[in-house]
Amino acid sequence: MSREMGSPLWLLLCLWAWPLGGAGAGEGVEAGAMPGDFGYVQRGWQWLLEEAEGCGQCQPELCPPLLGCLAGAVLPPCGCCWECANLEGQMCDLDDTSHFYGRCGAGLECRLDLGDLLHGHVPEPQCVCSSPEAVCGSDNNTYPHVCSFQEAVNTNSSTNLTLAHSGPCQAVPQIVSPPYDVWNVTGEDVIFGCEVFAYPMASIEWWKDGAETFLPGDDPHISIQARGGPRRYAVSGWLQIQGIRSSDGGQYQCRARNQLGEASATARLTVQPYDQLQSLSTPPVDDYSDPEDYY
Numbered sequence: 001m002s003r004e005m006g007s008p009l010w011l012l013l014c015l016w017a018w019p020l021g022g023a024g025a026g027e028g029v030e031a032g033a034m035p036g037d038f039g040y041v042q043r044g045w046q047w048l049l050e051e052a053e054g055c056g057q058c059q060p061e062l063c064p065p066l067l068g069c070l071a072g073a074v075l076p077p078c079g080c081c082w083e084c085a086n087l088e089g090q091m092c093d094l095d096d097t098s099h100f101y102g103r104c105g106a107g108l109e110c111r112l113d114l115g116d117l118l119h120g121h122v123p124e125p126q127c128v129c130s131s132p133e134a135v136c137g138s139d140n141n142t143y144p145h146v147c148s149f150q151e152a153v154n155t156n157s158s159t160n161l162t163l164a165h166s167g168p169c170q171a172v173p174q175i176v177s178p179p180y181d182v183w184n185v186t187g188e189d190v191i192f193g194c195e196v197f198a199y200p201m202a203s204i205e206w207w208k209d210g211a212e213t214f215l216p217g218d219d220p221h222i223s224i225q226a227r228g229g230p231r232r233y234a235v236s237g238w239l240q241i242q243g244i245r246s247s248d249g250g251q252y253q254c255r256a257r258n259q260l261g262e263a264s265a266t267a268r269l270t271v272q273p274y275d276q277l278q279s280l281s282t283p284p285v286d287d288y289s290d291p292e293d294y295y
Contacts, residue, residue, distance in 0.1 A: 072105045
């Protein structure tokens with residue numbers, strides 16, 4: 001092989017063999033690396049080199065063992081040694097004749113997210129599950145789609161995880177994002193948030209001080225809102241208090257309920273009077289009006 005710096009093949013070899021963290025050209029590349037990892041792109045350079053030099057004779061006995069292929073295995077362009085397929089969210093090759101990022105696993109399709117254009121981003125092809133319907137596993141967990149379920153199966157094959165049925169599992173509500181403690185001064189606005197996942201869908205209620213006061217009640221400076229999302233079978237709720245007073249301090253509870261049961265999470269609001277905060281934050285001013293005191 002010519003070692004002239006102008007040779008494209010030599011440049012490709014230098015890029016592929018460029019050591020990072022001690023990894024060289026002679027070491028294996030982790031096939032399941034995420035798009036941000038150097039090994040993920042390094043695999044693409046390796047494939048380009050193989051295509052440029054020719055695949056050569058296939059020797060299956062020299063193929064490295066596959067470990068941790070959560071999306072299954074695929075054959076690379078040369079068709080000799082199996083590689084880990086790309087997971088959901090990893091970049092992929094839209095054109096079947098191109099083999100840089102790799103191929104998506106079973107049940108995944110390579111698609112462009114044109115929504116990135118609306119935010120000023122360059123769209124990148126990524127692996128997306130072809131079936132968006134949620135599924136229920138034998139562990140009574142709801143998976144967003146069959147692809148994520150298959151990843152869970154491949155993660156730990158000893159669990160004997162099986163597909164129970166299509167659609168979400170019926171279960172009591174699960175609070176996936178609870179409200180957090182808040183500290184503020186009188187006159188300011190505060191918001192508590194609560195996200196709940198459940199099927200059947202859950203309703204959200206807000207209570208204060210150990211379920212003694214149902215909110216918002218008839219208090220005009222307290223309001224609540226709820227909407228579906230951000231994911232399927234989830235509900236997000238908010239409690240907003242405008243112009244908080246000292247009497248608003250206490251514990252607030254997000255309570256989610258459906259036909260199968262309920263779940264709750266609490267957060268505390270600490271209110272500091274504004275005048276007290278000013279006295280604490282204003283340092284004392286020394287009087288140096290008398291020159292003798294200053295010197």
